[in-house]
Amino acid sequence: EFRGNPMLATATEVQPECPELREVIRLDEWEAFLADGDAWEGELVDPDPMDACMIQYTSGTTGFPKGALLFHRGLVNNGAHTADRMGVSDGAVWICTMPLFHTGGCVLGVLSGVSKRVTLVLVEAFDPGLVLELFDTYGGATMLGVPTMLVAMLEHPDFATSDLSHVEAICSGGSTVPAPLVERFEKELGAPFTIVFGQTELSPVSSMTQTFDTIIDKANTIGPAMPHVEVKIIDTETGETVPVGTIGEYCARGYLVMHGYYEMPDATAETIDADGWLHTGDLAAMDERGYLSIEGRLKDMIIRGGENIYPKELEELLFAHPSVAEVAVVGLPDEKWGEVISAFVRPAADATIDRGELFAYLREHLAPHKTPRHWFQVDGFPLTGSGKIQKFVLRDQWVDGQWTELD
Template sequence: MATQSQTPSLSAPSPSNPSRAGTSSGLTESFRPADTSVPLEELTVGELLIRRAAEHPGRPALIGTRHGSGDSARLTYAELLDEAARVATGLSRLADRGDFVALWAPNVVEWPIIEFGAALAGVTLVALNPVLRLDELDYAIGHSGAKVLIHADRSRDYDMAAVAAELVAARPDVRAVSLSETDVYRPDHAAETILAQAPTDPSAPVMLQYTSGTTGNPKGVLLRHRSLVNNARLTMLGVHARPGAVAVNPLPMFHTAACVIGTLGPLWIGGTHILIEQFAPATTLDLIRSESADILFYVPAILGAVLAAQAASAGPAPRLDIIMGGASDVPAAMIEGAEQVFGAGVFNLYGQTELAPVLAVTRPGDSREDLLRSVGRPLPHADCKITDPATGAVAGIGVAGEICARGYQQFIEYLHDPAATSAAVDSDGFVHTGDLGVMDERGYLKVTGRLKELIIRGGENIAPVAVENAIAEHPLVAGAAVIGLPDERFGEIVAAVLIVRGQTPDDLADQLRAHTAERISPFMVPSRWFVADAFPATPTGKVRKFAVRDQVISARLREITPTKD
């Protein structure tokens, strides 16, 4: 059990920029040792919920939409703990402690309840994207070894219940439980001993997140209780979130941004988590007004849409204290626009799933230049360095290299993939992010690009190889190279460059769009299509993606467009 204070610390960690080189003027190389001026909390996710329910039993904790009925649910901390304890009771009957239990659902209120229930039951929650197609879902269940799949019946027009039934027909060892079957996973009463027997080891696994890799199949990122609790806590302290704040979360819950920062962040400050099931900018604005919200979590696509909706509205803009997010390059004009329209401090987060997820954040008091064009400095308890990708040596101040980090929040492993784990973590224990950046003499970071070929569209990580494989199954495609292109709304969009067999039919883009939509998730389907005679390649035959991207941007390739909307 934790020995720290029973209430959230109201003081933010003080800046600390010790230099390994020992100079008083700042860092002389791109290595920033961890700020240890604030202690870590030794808590599990379940213990944190138990603590807050004891402190604030009648305070609103969670607001969201119930699965199936669409009814609004408003739970106090006492009610949230009760529902989570009943879920823990149900899960304890379905799985053994230490088992993997998968959750496949959109942003219904049951999502965070099950997140807490899984933590109390001692099972590892496998967070799955609700738009996964059958093959993608089958891979995640098979790879994780999940014994139970808890699923929504439907997400928008997607019949998830039918897909789940098809999955378990081929996997009789997997138990599928619909969110409608509340008597199975959330019985009427919690077992008397369930809270007393809840896990207390903060180093134990609590969540498995699937993140796209450059080799096609996603990797399973295994995360600890300690990592999630403290990352949410230190992020909220970093932006000076006030105790009891009301936070609006329109981000997808299967991402760490939502289920860690957007869920455990409000929990840490004893605040209210408002979960939006289906993001709609005008509805989100109305909700911010009606609930007197203080915090909005965002990715650029969401913030841009909210700003556009407010500009089109005749009414005054709601006031916010904090707008916090990131996931891709955030235009300075968007940050300034949000500041002016909503009167909020807008803070940029940087990180990745393997870091649970936040490494660095801009903060109140940072300069205009830092707020607009940096991702701030690392959170406490994280060593950070920039290395030469070729040699691994620490780069000089202001010299671009790979961003690497080491600390309490780093992942345990890539599940069942020791080779990938070893490749991602160097001999000094630093996680290599695959992102390029520079560090200044104060330890502030700017992200300048990516070593990895992942495309980040509206906060969604997309592996080009997975899209290329789907496209290549079309009989007219002799080759495909998928790249990301800059986009004001989404940060990046997916584009495909093709080598076509024979003549290019007029409806090829329509054919390919329909073809890929049957095989991969909707957000992965390319928005733009181009045709090339050949790909620029290395002497060993590897496609030079940066050169392909340059050809597209410089309009040297012919674009084919769909004829249907």
């Protein structure tokens, strides 16, 4: 059964509309393509570490993707440092569930794996049962996956009977990992669990927890900055560095910062300032040890009647409720308040979403103005190619009248 991206059909369909598209190269006719080529008679030149080698498109969780221009030095070093901090052993078996078109696969899979000389088991398309079977078959020792993948594995009926005795390192990232999920993985796998944080423009990891961190730090922080990386938290209005414990925008600087957005100089200038700091658009705080906690995205932050609401706080509380498998808290437009808080909830297996129960549950922990006004039950979320929830799609669908509120 084909479940991938029909790239050939898509390319063939759009080719008449793309006058500069000279040729579509088919991978199933690769040998014929090579035979038609001219032999290279010159000398191969060693690349400079700063040479661009990849245009990687951002995942588009808040809008249209942009092409991040990445380079050898940033990618190779970032992959190696991430494998080190994960605790991957030399020669281990790595079950690679992340797609290779994404930095989570081509950097935090291939390049991280090469740095440790691993056996890399590629998963063509993520399926939780298949991944568990591959751990069984090959004695898988390590894996990196976004939270939606890990949740699917936990919920799969084969999870309890799978042989995971070889597991030595599990890593997650791509979005905030709820505390209950961190705690469950650490307990049930008996292996160090780490969390990466960053973005495509940072090659991609800028902060990461460590294997020896406490459960509390693994659940509530994204750890300290990566080696040879600077991180600061700034006031979004003044640009000044904020005091310890204060929420502001997460900025990073170092070898890992992209060259820029491909053929988008204005967007590049908006993201990388004159001093080389990349402004991530993420809201974070730093403690006195340098450990960082993510409070949400600037674009995700809900402004209700002038009050700033951070969806992450609500999402973690809701995720801890037994009837909730996944949740996305979104700000929906409102004439009176500007935005109102709304919760899109996927129920756990064999569970029923009770709006009144969840409302009362949140009221035990939150102020009244932080409690969602609208509640929606979902079977699945719109996702990017790398498995992140696209909140702007949910917002647009609601505006278009595609959602019916729970009673």
